[in-house]
Amino acid sequence: MHDSNEPRPHTGRRRNEAARRAILDAALELLADADGAPVSVETIARAAGVGKQTLYRWWPSKGAVLLDALTDRAAQDVPAPDTGSLREDLRALAVATFEASRRRPSGPALRTLVQEAARDAHLAELMRTFTQARRDAVRAVLERGRERGELGADRDVDLLVDQFYGFFWYRFLLGHAPLDADTAVRFADALLR
Amino acid sequence: MHDSNEPRPHTGRRRNEAARRAILDAALELLADADGAPVSVETIARAAGVGKQTLYRWWPSKGAVLLDALTDRAAQDVPAPDTGSLREDLRALAVATFEASRRRPSGPALRTLVQEAARDAHLAELMRTFTQARRDAVRAVLERGRERGELGADRDVDLLVDQFYGFFWYRFLLGHAPLDADTAVRFADALLR
DNA sequence: CGCTTGACGAGACTATCGGTCTCGGTAACA
DNA sequence: TGTTACCGAGACCGATAGTCTCGTCAAGCG
Structure with a gap:
């Protein structure tokens, strides 16, 4: 068995950061526009100009993409007011x-x-x-x-x-x-x- | 044009009341057992022993059947307490x-x-x-x-x-x-x- | 009694969608 | 220059809502 704690260095083509951004941006925009209506994977991929497999290569499910799209740009920080009152x-x-x-x-x-x-x-x-x-x-x-x-x-x-x-x-x-x-x-x- | 307020008397086979009951009972039971999981029309029809068309002949959509199943037997009556307090x-x-x-x-x-x-x-x-x-x-x-x-x-x-x-x-x-x-x-x- | 009408069970069919698989192409690195 | 892994594209699968058709069956009318 090989040492999985020390995997061999990465070779080959790297992840396309522009595709990642395009997917998250498209997902958030579609999510906001839908306002209740379902958002399909096909639609996200088409809007982002990527293949469906690129989506599933990096996220395990449609829900994960959508949640990532929201938390990526939306106010991630939870306000924690402490005014003393x-x-x-x-x-x-x-x-x-x-x-x-x-x-x-x-x-x-x-x-x-x-x-x-x-x-x-x-x-x-x-x-x-x-x-x-x-x-x-x-x-x-x-x-x-x-x-x-x-x-x-x-x-x-x-x-x-x-x-x-x-x-x-x-x-x-x-x-x-x-x-x-x-x-x-x-x-x-x-x-x- | 004919008088739509006075439609001609009904002829032909009548609605099967037993089928109606079987559909509503099966739908409610499946709805309760599912507890979150989706309930399909196929499953309801099969459990009730009817064809899908019998369902769609009397209800416009799956949702209508499910709501009918709940309101049919579930406590339809809204309590309206009036104790004076x-x-x-x-x-x-x-x-x-x-x-x-x-x-x-x-x-x-x-x-x-x-x-x-x-x-x-x-x-x-x-x-x-x-x-x-x-x-x-x-x-x-x-x-x-x-x-x-x-x-x-x-x-x-x-x-x-x-x-x-x-x-x-x-x-x-x-x-x-x-x-x-x-x-x-x-x-x-x-x-x- | 037999004809007409419309409901019946069954299931084929269409369209949509999440997710998988494959293909030819391409960018990064050794 | 060769190897590797990501890329877009789209065929494919399985599930599901809803439509359509078929042969059958029950209720009323003449």
């Missing part, structure tokens, strides 16, 4: 979350991506880490507030985290009611009453 | 909603149905009336409470309704945290703090 932190988090969901192309793309995830268990699993980071940010803000005595001992942090993201996703996916900054502030205050 | 009404609504989501086969079937709706715009549209009735029940409870002076003028009913169902759907679809009666009571109380 629970109310201010939660307001800031809500405003940042709601506003980010309205920006193009990442907002509409995220909406489509969730719908893709509903039919693709693999993608759903990949998205868990994406959403877990956001949940952790809310939890951290709440727990800092608790340590400062701004959150009563009777308040359940798990419940509050799910209230925060439940409301957000509900309005985001249904799109029947606004997710603007004013709503964000009123919502954050409602959670802390 | 906002807190008691909202608790009752939350307990009924959360408990119903855990019952078989309607609970798992609803979860699968939502995932089907994510890929079927037609079904998503059909489900709007289904969910609207539930939203209206919560709204009615809140507005009765407001008339009794149990809800401050600063509380936004639209926000509260979305908080209620946002939290429910979030936990129901993700399944990461309990939706039991105890949680329902604590949640209802949290909304009314």
Whole structure:
């Protein structure tokens, strides 16, 4: 058996970085334009001017490409406000979350991506880490507030985290009611009453 | 032109009621067993012992069959508690909603149905009336409470309704945290703090 | 009783899509 | 200059929603 920890140096043609960019850009654009409608691999490849195999050579599935397209350019950084005030932190988090969901192309793309995830268990699993980071940010803000005595001992942090993201996703996916900054502030205050 | 308000009497073989029942029963059972996985028309027809055309003769799409299967047997009746106390009404609504989501086969079937709706715009549209009735029940409870002076003028009913169902759907679809009666009571109380 | 009508089960067929496979060509490196 | 691995293109496979056709069968009418 050969030493797999020390593979032989790479030879041959290298990965085409322009193709990678074209694929991610095309995927994000199609994801945003679709706004709910499915995005096919054929369409992405054609829009990027590449063959399907180039896609599958570097990503294991369509979902992986789509998620990569979103996280590549979209605000990867999770805001972690720490103003010293629970109310201010939660307001800031809500405003940042709601506003980010309205920006193009990442907002509409995220909406489509969730719908893709509903039919693709693999993608759903990949998205868990994406959403877990956001949940952790809310939890951290709440727990800092608790340590400062701004959150009563009777308040359940798990419940509050799910209230925060439940409301957000509900309005985001249904799109029947606004997710603007004013709503964000009123919502954050409602959670802390 | 003939009088379309007075169509000629029906002749020929009549609709097979047993087939209708078999289709709806098979669809609900498959929907519940799938618990997320897609349910194909072929599978429904085979399980019901009917041809695909019998399905498409009476329903316009797969989604219509699935929704019909759920609403046919599942608790169609929306609870409308009116105890005279906002807190008691909202608790009752939350307990009924959360408990119903855990019952078989309607609970798992609803979860699968939502995932089907994510890929079927037609079904998503059909489900709007289904969910609207539930939203209206919560709204009615809140507005009765407001008339009794149990809800401050600063509380936004639209926000509260979305908080209620946002939290429910979030936990129901993700399944990461309990939706039991105890949680329902604590949640209802949290909304009314 | 027998004819007309329309529903019935069965399954072939079309179109779409995710994913695999193969082909001739080409860029990078030794 | 030869080897290697990536490239675009597209044929191919399997699954699935929905349509179409076929021979059959039940309900009513004359």
